[in-house]
Amino acid sequence: MRVLIVNYEFPPVGGGAGRASWHLCRELARIGARVDVVTSHGTRNFYYHLEGARIYSLKVRRKSVHETGIRGMAEFLIRAFFLIRRLVRENKYDLIHYFFSIPTGLLSFCVGRSLPFIVSLRGGDVPGYNPGELRTMHRLLTPVNRLIWRRADAVVALSDDLGRFAKQIEPTLNYQVIYNGADTHLFQPSEIPRNTGGPVRILTVARLLELKGIQYLLEALSQLPKDQFHLSIAGTGYFETALKRKTALLNLTDSVAFLGPVAHHELPRIYCHADIFVLPSYGDSFGQVFTEAMACGLPIIAARSGGVQEFVENGINGFLVPPKDVKSIADAICRLASSRDLRNKMGQNNIQKIKSQFGWDAVARQYADVCNHILERRN
Known part of the structure; x- marks a missing residue:
């Protein structure tokens, strides 16, 4: 052919x-x-x-x-x-x-x-x-x-x-x-144990566009104790300046890191360094980054919007929250942050799901x- x-x-x-x-x-x-x-x-x-x-x-x-x-x-x-x-x-x-x-x-x-x-x-x-x-x-x-x-x-x-x-x-x-x-040769779970102490490490990877919903993630984090988490944002886009401005206005500068553009082959290292993957996008037909994060063993928090609803099962391998709902994002982060066992269980479910279906x-x-x-x- x-x-x-x-x-x-x-x-x-x-x-x-x-x-x-x-x-x-x-x-x-x-x-x-x-x-x-x-x-x-x-x-x-x-x-x-x-x-x-x-x-x-x-x-x-x-x-x-x-x-x-x-x-x-x-x-x-x-x-x-x-x-x-x-x-x-x-x-x-x-x-x-x-x-x-x-x-x-x-x-x-x-x-x-x-x-x-x-x-x-x-x-x-x-x-x-x-x-x-x-x-x-x-x-x-x-x-x-x-x-x-x-x-x-x-x-x-x-x-x-x-x-x-x-x-x-x-x-x-x-x-x-x-x-x-998902490229399961490149994206694999880390052999090094994840966070055993200190702030919970939250990651989002995306083109920084308004519809990715990262502004709502920042608002959710502003409701949580700042010494209990750290957010890394990988990617660039037209909405980056607005997100950085919002980070400063919410007094989150010390708790949020903008990583800028990250080469594709460097992404596995960033995924494996995180504890939770969060992207409350309300306009994605699929979201490749979700399956990459899942392949690396991360639990997912996503908006109940678009194609992600078809492979993230609420309470099984992550949490689905209403689009643009700041409180629900904060609640989901708290649930995962408070239980390493839950994070590990959801992460293992994601690894198996990717291997069998993606x-x-x-x-x-x-x-x-x-x-x-x-x-x-x-x-």
Whole structure:
């Protein structure tokens, strides 16, 4: 099977969807697929091999390492249009897999209907799911988005929550849920015992955006004794200045550390140094950082919103709290902070859950099954 994957973000730029496409192309190649990837980078055009896959990366001006912006998306569409048409002429692909229906799925119109394609819904590409600077673009392109979903041979949603939201926009939509995996080779529990004394170490890892809900975590911590916890925040984003200002206003400066950008390969060390992972996001379709933290044996506190509800069971491997509910966040932290046994039990439950359900090899096989089903149906 020969597959072309198209995603405007790919490591080292972008977020969870970029890393997901990186893992997917690598695992598909390992099980025998021939994989090409069209993506973008911030500095130059270049081509390289990645463990059996060929990567074509186009120069696109980005707002930052993590954010493409509308102009960057437009540049990618223009440059990718010509590259994809050439690659399709030169290679006998069996199908194309577009990460994001908007903007990437727009490129499906340049190929025609002879080549089947899959669209992966990631969250920000579904109108209204996590509105931000793309709100106006979504309003204009919703009819086009619906047409892309109808034309696709398969639509894969990152969570059932996201798929159900998309179905409200396009009632005829049939979708399949395939979760992101966790890199269990990189993210593993520490062999060194966790905190045996001193403040409880709380961690959050995220792009610092308003919808990540970290402002509510700070407010919750301001209600707790400051000598009993320490919060580390890993990541950058436009909301960082506001969060630092709030930290100072709440008199939390000595109890909160902003770590800035952390390289992906450094994240396991940070996870394994923590006792609790907290991210009260109210706009994530999945949240890759949750599965990374779970793989490292951390109990989770998350908002009852988005896809995280589908793999965090309240009271079993973490706590789910109402979105933006400061008191509930504080109460959940207190429950975990007061019981090392509860933290360890939930952490072990998470390790087992990740091993049994979220390996990238299993995720790749699910996508391969979707591809094979499409090709059988076409033939």
